[in-house]
Amino acid sequence: MKITVSSIPLEGRTFELTSKTGWIREIVASALAEQNPAVEGLNGNLKISRVDKNVSLRGRLNVDLNPVCDRCLQSFVWPLCLDIHIDFSPKSGSSDNRSGQEIELTPDDLNFSFYRGLEIDVGEVIREQLILALPIRFICAEECHGLCPQCGADLNLGKCGCVA
Template sequence: MIIRVNDITDKVRRITAVEEIAEHPVLKALQDDGECTFRSPLSLEFSIVREYDHIRVEGVVSVNVTLACSRCLAAYETGLKSEFTIFYSKSKDRFTPDEEVELGEKELVSAYYEGDEIDVAPEIADHVLIELPLKPLCTTSCQGLCSTCGADLNTTTCRCSETSTGFAFSALKNFKVER
């Protein structure tokens, strides 16, 4: 999504848009690699305002996605929603210190632009990526797969736990050392 800087005033401007995943190469690559499947286009809502020496963009991005549960490997659909605020400054105003400086909260949500347009697409993709779970779970009570026979413990009960000793070194139970 491109925002024209000259159109931004000190009055809040609200923008809503819908963008396809194909418009965001990082998200498309994630889907092409099989990490997830996006089930809807990105739904975007922004409020944009010029403040002092920067432009503040507050936004919400939401999308439906299908993920594979990290415990039972079942596919499930969920909604992702990320709210964010970004402060854009002209690139000529960029501060580059000669020594280490502790960054404050404002610097962590800052970005720079050049010319007459601001491309918000990289930040949109970043916030979708932030919302993707590292270990997706279909439910918080998911029992996963049996480590011995591979049965889905959410739908069936296996007898492996009754027959095995459950110890990490059970393979060594019949091991004999000759002297």
């Protein structure tokens, strides 16, 4: 979802995000592509506002995921709550380079971003933050015992009798 900066009204613009919001569903699906847990619910809101060419994006996205545990293969609920708080500045040529120095951006600087041209790709920014918020593997509980490598029994339900 791209937003033309000049079209953002002074009072800002608010978006409700629901499971019927097509673009956010696509963004969530794309961020989840690798592990592909089921999405049970989605809601949130976004507010985009600006002062001159500096744009701020604030909001929250709640996604209820229903992944399969990587250890025990049981599905479980994994609520993802993403706080969105990003400020954008235009990335322009030397004319805007008041201090004479480029601002160094580190990978940690999640709350700040540049945009080029006249638009901000809000969807892409949210997708990046979602990917960062997702675990490498979904585990139902820290203490999940997983499955017995020999008989496949769910060891969370008790010992299976195999000799380790």
